[in-house]
Amino acid sequence: MKTYSSDLEERVAVAVDPGEGSMREIADGFRIGPTTLVHW
Numbered sequence: 001m002k003t004y005s006s007d008l009e010e011r012v013a014v015a016v017d018p019g020e021g022s023m024r025e026i027a028d029g030f031r032i033g034p035t036t037l038v039h040w
Contacts, residue, residue: 004036012026012032016037023038
């Protein structure tokens with residue numbers, strides 16, 4: 001399992017909260033897998 005910074009996790013959470021696109025679009029934008037996004 002790849003380790004990501006807590007800063008990245010916080011930025012992703014901010015993007016997901018207002019619904020800035022689909023989960024896949026957000027994951028692609030941060031260059032992480034959609035599954036990682038779901039687990040956070």
